Every structure is written in C-alpha cells, then in structure tokens.
Amino acid sequence: MTSEAARERVPIASDALAVLMPLYLRLDADGIILAVGPTLAKIDDNLVGQDFLDRFDVIRPRGIVRVQELRAALARAVHIRVRSPRGPNVGLRCVAMPVGDDESGLLVNCSFGMQVADAVVAYDLTHHDFAPTDLAVEMLYLVEGRKAAEKEARQLIARLEQSRIEAEKRSLTDELTGLANRRAFDREVIKLVDSGQPFAVLAIDLDHFKAVNDQYGHTVGDAVLRVAAQRLRTCLRESDFVARIGGDEFLAILRDVGDASLPVTVGERLVERLKEPIMVEGVTCHIAASVGIANEAGLTQEAAQTLMARADEALYRSKRSGRGLVTVSAD
Numbered sequence: 377m378t379s380e381a382a383r384e385r386v387p388i389a390s391d392a393l394a395v396l397m398p399l400y401l402r403l404d405a406d407g408i409i410l411a412v413g414p415t416l417a418k419i420d421d422n423l424v425g426q427d428f429l430d431r432f433d434v435i436r437p438r439g440i441v442r443v444q445e446l447r448a449a450l451a452r453a454v455h456i457r458v459r460s461p462r463g464p465n466v467g468l469r470c471v472a473m474p475v476g477d478d479e480s481g482l483l484v485n486c487s488f489g490m491q492v493a494d495a496v497v498a499y500d501l502t503h504h505d506f507a508p509t510d511l512a513v514e515m516l517y518l519v520e521g522r523k524a525a526e527k528e529a530r531q532l533i534a535r536l537e538q539s540r541i542e543a544e545k546r547s548l549t550d551e552l553t554g555l556a557n558r559r560a561f562d563r564e565v566i567k568l569v570d571s572g573q574p575f576a577v578l579a580i581d582l583d584h585f586k587a588v589n590d591q592y593g594h595t596v597g598d599a600v601l602r603v604a605a606q607r608l609r610t611c612l613r614e615s616d617f618v619a620r621i622g623g624d625e626f627l628a629i630l631r632d633v634g635d636a637s638l639p640v641t642v643g644e645r646l647v648e649r650l651k652e653p654i655m656v657e658g659v660t661c662h663i664a665a666s667v668g669i670a671n672e673a674g675l676t677q678e679a680a681q682t683l684m685a686r687a688d689e690a691l692y693r694s695k696r697s698g699r700g701l702v703t704v705s706a707d
Contacts, residue, residue, distance in 0.1 A: 407443030553605035582624035643702035
C-alpha cells in the first residue's frame with residue numbers, strides 16, 4: 377500500500393462520529409466550532425458557532441492562544457477546560473487531527489480522564505454518553521456502583537438509627553400502659569435537678585386494685601390499669617410527667633410549682649377521677665387512689681432520693697389514714 381493510499385481520507389458521517397467520539401469537536405480553519413458530540417453538548421449546548429478558544433482554556437501545552445498553535449500540537453495530548461455555564465468547568469484530555477479536503481479544519485477528540493467521576497455527577501451522565509470502547513465506561517460503572525453502595529449505606533444507617541431510637545423509646549416506656557417507666561422517671565428527675573427547676577413529686581397507689589385483679593383476673597386487671605393510666609394523664613398538665621413504676625404504683629412530677637397548693641389540688645383531682653367506676657370486659661370495677669406529695673427546689677442528686685422517700689412516706693400515711701386521701705410530706 378502506497379503512502380498516498382494510506383492517507384486516503386475516509387468520510388465519516390456525523391452519526392458515526394457521535395457513537396465513536398461522543399465528546400468530539402469539529403473546527404474550521406479559523407477555530408470556529410462547526411459541530412460537537414452529544415456528550416459535549418450536554419455540558420454546553422451553545423458551543424456551535426463559537427470560537428474554540430473563547431469557550432475552552434488550554435491548560436497544556438502552555439501558551440496556546442491561537443488555533444494555529446493548536447494545529448502545531450497535532451497528535452499530541454492537549455489538556456483543556458470547558459467554560460460551561462451549566463456546571464463546573466471540568467477538565468478534558470484531547471487530541472486534534474486535520475480534516476477536510478485541504479486539511480484546514482480540525483477534528484478534536486476529547487475524554488474526561490481522571491475527572492470522569494466529577495463530570496458524571498455534575499452533568500448527570502450515564503454509560504450512554506460514552507463510546508462503548510471508552511475506558512471511562514469501566515470507571516463509570518465503578519462510580520455508579522459506589523453511588524449505589526453509598527445509598528445503601530445511608531439507608532442502612534438511617535434504619536439502624538431509627539431502630540436505636542425505637543429501642544431507646546421502648547426501654548423508657550411501660551409496655552402495658554404506654555406511660556414512662558421507672559428508668560425514664562429517674563432520668564427526668566436528674567434533668568430537673570440539674571436545671572434547678574422547682575418541682576413536686578406525687579407518689580400514687582391504686583386502692584382496691586388487688587381485689588379487682590383477684591376477682592376478675594389479670595385481663596380485667598390490665599385493662600383497669602390502662603384506664604387508670606389514661607385518667608392520670610388527663611389530670612396532669614402537658615408539661616407534667618407521669619410514670620408507672622410497677623404493679624399499681626405510679627409517680628408523677630409537677631414542674632414549675634410556684635403555688636404550694638398546686639400539688640394538693642392536682643392530687644385531689646387524681647383521687648376524685650380515679651374513684652369513678654371503670655367498665656371493662658362487661659364488668660364494673662371500683663378502685664380509688666392514695667397520694668403522697670413531696671415538694672422541693674434546688675435539690676442535689678443525692679437529696680433527690682430523699683425526696684422520693686418523703687413522697688412514699690406521705691403516700692403510706694394516706695393509706696394508713698383510710699385510703700383515698702392526699703398527704704403532703706411534713707419535711
């Protein structure tokens with residue numbers, strides 16, 4: 377084959393160029409962009425008709441400011457950066473070859489090189505935007521795989537965090553009544569003592585509950601406890617706190633107790649509300665409640681336990697005095 381035959385020009389349709397070189401540029405003799413590949417058009421859809429050197433910075437070789445100097449770098453790797461109005465100015469590696477009957481034009485074939493991952497994210501590219509033989513496709517699969525793995529990891533972390541929150545909530549909740557449990561109550565007392573807020577503790581014990589439980593069984597007894605818990609909630613303010621600490625025993629915290637008579641008023645309201653008959657499982661159950669109250673402000677953590685003991689002692693005085701009563705600790 378003669379050298380002339382080897383240099384014979386093979387015309388390539390634009391459709392074929394788009395498949396083989398989706399990041400191509402075709403320039404005329406003056407460096408005006410005549411056509412671009414579809415992937416390059418996704419980065420900047422206003423390239424055709426523009427001066428190449430107005431829309432791209434030549435990073436290497438240095439000093440290329442005219443298209444004639446670009447022509448002098450034929451078949452050499454040239455590093456350029458697109459000035460895209462749609463996203464980051466990604467870098468490209470390219471090589472230019474003469475085209476046209478008089479070889480006055482240039483065909484510039486570009487690739488992303490190591491910046492392919494940034495370009496994929498910035499311009500929402502997929503494997504369809506690369507030539508099938510482009511090694512960037514392999515990197516793209518890695519990027520897409522990494523994105524999928526990161527998404528799965530984020531979802532797993534979110535599920536684990538939600539599970540942790542739910543487990544923590546369960547650990548602080550009485551399963552039968554839905555009230556807080558003793559652990560949650562102790563945590564609340566610690567927070568209040570640390571804050572220095574004045575508060576009162578009400579120790580509440582259901583009277584005659586054992587008789588109901590013995591006569592009608594645990595199913596009815598559990599239902600009575602749930603109703604009693606709901607009544608306790610409705611007798612307290614939104615800012616107050618109530619917990620079931622076991623069996624038929626409850627503890628309540630009243631925050632912001634500026635009026636010394638407030639805990640007694642709330643205690644009496646609880647007693648009256650719990651006296652009302654409870655209808656469950658087709659039977660009418662009668663219970664009552666005894667309440668012991670301890671008020672304090674400015675407690676230390678050590679003294680908080682004394683406060684609980686004072687509330688319990690006041691509760692037992694209520695029970696010894698005839699039940700269905702409210703007693704305030706004298707200490």
